Amino acid sequence: MNGREPRAPLARAVRRGDRRALARLISLVERRDPAADRALRELYSFTGRARVVGLTGPLGVGKSSLVNRLIGHLRSQGRSVAVVAVDPSSPFSGGSVLGDRIRIEREDADTGVFIRSMASRGQSGGLAPTTRDVVRLLDAAGFDVVLVETVGSGQVDVEIREIASTSIVVLIPHLGDEVQTLKAGLFEIADVFCVNKSDLDGAEQARRDLVELVALGAPRHGWRPKVVSASASQPFGIDELWAAVESHEAFLDEGTRRADRDRHRLRAELFELVLDDAARRLRGAVEADRTFAELVEEVRARRLDPRTAAERWRRRSARPRG
Amino acid sequence: MPKASKSAPIRVLIAKPGLDGHDRGAKVVARALRDAGMEVIYAGLRQTPAEIVRAAIEEDVDLVGLSILSGAHMELIPRVLKGLRAEHASRIPVFAGGIIPDEDARRLKRLGVRAVFGPGTSLETIVESVRSIAGRSS
Numbered sequence: 115m116n117g118r119e120p121r122a123p124l125a126r127a128v129r130r131g132d133r134r135a136l137a138r139l140i141s142l143v144e145r146r147d148p149a150a151d152r153a154l155r156e157l158y159s160f161t162g163r164a165r166v167v168g169l170t171g172p173l174g175v176g177k178s179s180l181v182n183r184l185i186g187h188l189r190s191q192g193r194s195v196a197v198v199a200v201d202p203s204s205p206f207s208g209g210s211v212l213g214d215r216i217r218i219e220r221e222d223a224d225t226g227v228f229i230r231s232m233a234s235r236g237q238s239g240g241l242a243p244t245t246r247d248v249v250r251l252l253d254a255a256g257f258d259v260v261l262v263e264t265v266g267s268g269q270v271d272v273e274i275r276e277i278a279s280t281s282i283v284v285l286i287p288h289l290g291d292e293v294q295t296l297k298a299g300l301f302e303i304a305d306v307f308c309v310n311k312s313d314l315d316g317a318e319q320a321r322r323d324l325v326e327l328v329a330l331g332a333p334r335h336g337w338r339p340k341v342v343s344a345s346a347s348q349p350f351g352i353d354e355l356w357a358a359v360e361s362h363e364a365f366l367d368e369g370t371r372r373a374d375r376d377r378h379r380l381r382a383e384l385f386e387l388v389l390d391d392a393a394r395r396l397r398g399a400v401e402a403d404r405t406f407a408e409l410v411e412e413v414r415a416r417r418l419d420p421r422t423a424a425e426r427w428r429r430r431s432a433r434p435r436g
Numbered sequence: 437m438p439k440a441s442k443s444a445p446i447r448v449l450i451a452k453p454g455l456d457g458h459d460r461g462a463k464v465v466a467r468a469l470r471d472a473g474m475e476v477i478y479a480g481l482r483q484t485p486a487e488i489v490r491a492a493i494e495e496d497v498d499l500v501g502l503s504i505l506s507g508a509h510m511e512l513i514p515r516v517l518k519g520l521r522a523e524h525a526s527r528i529p530v531f532a533g534g535i536i537p538d539e540d541a542r543r544l545k546r547l548g549v550r551a552v553f554g555p556g557t558s559l560e561t562i563v564e565s566v567r568s569i570a571g572r573s574s
Contacts, residue, residue, distance in 0.1 A: 145443070209474050210476065211467065228494055
């Protein structure tokens, strides 16, 4: 399927570099519109080329500012960059305030940068339910790098690992106890640690603490996370930060690491889809089945326990009908 | 539009073009719209009209709200309208808020601004107007 240009008009427009079409298609993906489904299928063969880099970490550590600086750095190397910034939706109103929107000084005509905010729309884990698909759209649209900034709720932002090829965990000096809790959560997902605001007191201590923590842990799949000191406001350390990302990417490119990782993720995704489909069909079958309703009554009357009832239904439905 | 799109939240870009640094009004409105279930892209202070147009397109918003307290509204708002037209995005409605004299408000509306909210406009009025401009009155 490689290289076949899509037929869906929006997907074609995205491949042509039409930014409005891309923006539109992202919205359709977010609301799970059938038109988006078709475009995603057609665009899949064009994915897998972008470097997808995640930035995560507690609130207020300056992820957006770092993203701004990384955009500048990548543009100066002539690379195109798309950004997906995820912010939380209110569990009460469903509404969301996204931003301060990432701001970079860019030429008005610069088509090498595309920035999109996403509301998490009810999903915990630091991403929105459709972030993976949105990243794929940006990948298929031809951006060299896709930066994904997560919600920033801290320890639970681990889903980025399923999407990014390199995950940066951003911290600041004096997080102290926070770093301890990171051992269990964010600590496990970092390929690169960035101590932002390293112009502040305590930065060197924070860096040393992290280096020590990293040294204590066993390398994960052969990689020991890098620790970089940076400051988005000064700025300094931005080149080093990107160099650390590149070195992790180079590490993935050795042997079959990238392929193994890709296979592992796609397997999980495919399994999830198969499972969804099976669950849907099974639900239909159960709802239409009188025996199932009878079994529920048996359980309600305490004549059967739920596990035995479920087993009975399974055996019965597995039996070929005469 | 397919059925699913009805349930998608209204997306609004709230921006402050120009140099005045008073963003309290913009923040209060952003928050009210959020509490009404909308997704508000808060662009923050000192945006140029070109940046606002760009953000409106990339974020695929249903509306753009501009807050101006500097008196430069007759300069900046038409430039946003013009920019949207130049990008074939004039379908995105624009509303404005701030200290805008009635005469200017009338002129802005003639230019295509859908609503102008002066000081003292209730948040309910703003939320309802935004819904109705987005074509999703409840």
